[in-house]
Amino acid sequence: MNGPTVSCTKCNSPVPPDFFQRTDLAPCPACEAALQVEVFPALFKPIAVGKFGETILVDGEASCFYHPQKRATIPCAGCGRFLCAVCDVELNNQHLCPACLETGRQKGKLPQLENKRMLFDSAALSLALLPLLMWPLTLMTAPAAIIVAIYSWRKPSSILPRTRIRAYLAILIAALQMAGWGLLFVGVFSNAFEP
Amino acid sequence: MPREPKLYRRLPGRGTSIAHYVRLYQGPDHLLQVSSTGYSELYKRFYFRDIQAITIRKTHWANLWTILFAVLILGFFLVGFDLTGAGRIVLWSIAGFFLACIVLHLGLGPACVCHIRTAVQLERLPTLRRVKAARKAINRIKPFIAEAQGQLSAEELMQRMQPGRASSFERVAPTPVQESTDAPPVIAPDANRPAANA
Numbered sequence: 254m255n256g257p258t259v260s261c262t263k264c265n266s267p268v269p270p271d272f273f274q275r276t277d278l279a280p281c282p283a284c285e286a287a288l289q290v291e292v293f294p295a296l297f298k299p300i301a302v303g304k305f306g307e308t309i310l311v312d313g314e315a316s317c318f319y320h321p322q323k324r325a326t327i328p329c330a331g332c333g334r335f336l337c338a339v340c341d342v343e344l345n346n347q348h349l350c351p352a353c354l355e356t357g358r359q360k361g362k363l364p365q366l367e368n369k370r371m372l373f374d375s376a377a378l379s380l381a382l383l384p385l386l387m388w389p390l391t392l393m394t395a396p397a398a399i400i401v402a403i404y405s406w407r408k409p410s411s412i413l414p415r416t417r418i419r420a421y422l423a424i425l426i427a428a429l430q431m432a433g434w435g436l437l438f439v440g441v442f443s444n445a446f447e448p
Numbered sequence: 449m450p451r452e453p454k455l456y457r458r459l460p461g462r463g464t465s466i467a468h469y470v471r472l473y474q475g476p477d478h479l480l481q482v483s484s485t486g487y488s489e490l491y492k493r494f495y496f497r498d499i500q501a502i503t504i505r506k507t508h509w510a511n512l513w514t515i516l517f518a519v520l521i522l523g524f525f526l527v528g529f530d531l532t533g534a535g536r537i538v539l540w541s542i543a544g545f546f547l548a549c550i551v552l553h554l555g556l557g558p559a560c561v562c563h564i565r566t567a568v569q570l571e572r573l574p575t576l577r578r579v580k581a582a583r584k585a586i587n588r589i590k591p592f593i594a595e596a597q598g599q600l601s602a603e604e605l606m607q608r609m610q611p612g613r614a615s616s617f618e619r620v621a622p623t624p625v626q627e628s629t630d631a632p633p634v635i636a637p638d639a640n641r642p643a644a645n646a
Contacts, residue, residue, distance in 0.1 A: 257609075259501045262563045262570075268503075270609035274602050278506055278579070287506035289579075291586055294597040296500040297608050300567055368491050376487050411489055413456055413473065413482065 257296050261288060306337030319350070329353055361409055370412065373405025377423035381430070395430035398423050456480060459588060461581040463574030472575040474589055477596065479564075481573070494564055494571070496589070496596035501565040504582045510559035517550040556580065 258267040264284035272279060278287040306323030309316055315325040317337035325335035331353030342349050345365060349357070357363040381398035384390035402423045456473040463470035468490075473480040479499075481492040521543050528539030562576035576582040600608070 257500075259503065259565065262503050262505050262561065270606060273605055273609075278504070289504040289583075291502045291590075292600075292605065293499055293501065293593050294600050295498060295567070296565075297600075365493075369488060370491075371488050372484075372486070379487070412480070412491060413489075414454065 259290050259292060259296070261286060304338040304341075306339045331357065364412065367412065370409060372411060373401055373408055374410060374415075374417065374419035374423065377402035377405065378419045378426075381423045381426040385430075391430045392434055395427040395434070398427035399431075402427070459575070459585040461573075461575040461577060461585060463577065465574075470574045472573060472585065474592065477592075479589060481575070492571070494566065496593045498566045499564060499593055499597075500567060502586055503563045503565070504576075504579060504586075505561045505563075506579060507559045507561055510553065510556075510578075513553055514550060517546050517553065520546045521550065 259273075260267055261281040261284060263286040264281060266281070266283035268288065268290055269282060272288065272290045273292040275289060278289050280286065281288050306317060306320055307326075308322055309324050315335050317323040317325050317340055318334040319340050320337050323337035323339065326338050327336055327341050327348045328334065329336055329350040330347045331349050334350055336348070336350050340350055342351060342354050344354070344363065354363070354366070358366040361367060377398050380394050380401060384394040402420045405420065456475050459472040459474055459479075461472060468483050468485045470481060470483045473482060475493075477496055479494040479496070481494070483490040483492075524539045524543035524546065528536045528543065531539065556578050557580040559577055560579045560582055562573040562582045564571050564573055573582075576585055
């Protein structure tokens with residue numbers, strides 16, 4: 254049986270091992286596509302064998318909360334329930350049960366598992382700026398921009414470093430629009446009620 | 449107030465499409481691919497300990513752009529040649545703009561497609577579209593991968609690729625899980641223990 258291989262990403266044929274040490278592009282023997290392959294030790298590492306829970310043999314042994322027939326090996330760091338080897342999920346040196354893992358993911362308490370975030374500050378800024386192209390809309394969108402900016406104040410923003418400048422700008426621009434509308438209404442009504 | 453240390457550092461290259469743009473970041477123990485629409489971000493993580501290989505394949509789409517820019521430069525230059533005054537200045541300015549584009553385009557170097565391979569996936573990295581940027585990004589993350597996985601010398605690498613040694617890399621089949629809890633425990637054969645008849 255052959256060892257681990259890396260395939261050409263064009264023709265899918267295995268790339269010969271002498272490619273792995275090259276620091277320049279070389280043609281694939283099968284399709285002639287210019288390739289450079291960087292290989293790392295993980296390629297040669299076998300996939301770890303999955304764990305399975307040990308069955309309880311003696312009465313009185315602590316059992317898994319989810320599998321009463323399996324021996325408990327560790328308590329969950331989140332809820333303290335006893336877990337067998339099957340239910341124990343290790344994440345950043347923490348041992349969690351699947352329920353705590355799911356709850357943590359849903360509530361955003363485990364940033365390592367987050368795969369999506371909304372950028373409410375950008376939405377607020379767009380809500381403040383874009384309707385200026387059709388300015389009468391700002392009567393409705395300016396308060397909405399302020400509400401979105403305030404609502405998102407304590408919400409987690411991007412995982413990447415990001416300042417609050419967009420939220421500040423959204424509030425400032427929307428406040429100016431509302432002030433403009435206020436002045437307009439005051440002007441219109443004061444003229445309307447003048448004798 | 450002390451500034452928080454930067455968790456993510458941006459790697460060279462960028463990928464764009466109609467709906468979103470993609471960036472690649474180097475994290476403490478993983479690569480983070482961020483696809484952003486401007487209002488939401490999608491994250492994909494590639495942990496350094498899991499990366500098996502990164503491939504760069506040169507492509508030829510950059511040549512098409514070079515040809516397109518050259519045709520546009522030539523076209524605007526020649527049409528402007530027949531005109532005088534403001535018309536000529538406008539057309540030659542447009543030709544100059546495309547000249548700047550072609551210079552920038554050639555400066556970025558040849559185009560490529562970059563893939564990252566782990567034990568369970570082969571993912572394209574849309575941000576690494578130029579060979580120069582791809583090599584730069586790989587050189588930036590290499591020390592982190594080496595820290596997470598260790599390093600292989602050229603001899604070790606060749607030795608491990610030998611078909612004769614292949615059996616040591618064969619993936620170990622998971623031991624079947626016992627379905628019945630009433631069945632007596634089965635002692636798994638220990639690979640390290642010498643055989644009884646040895």
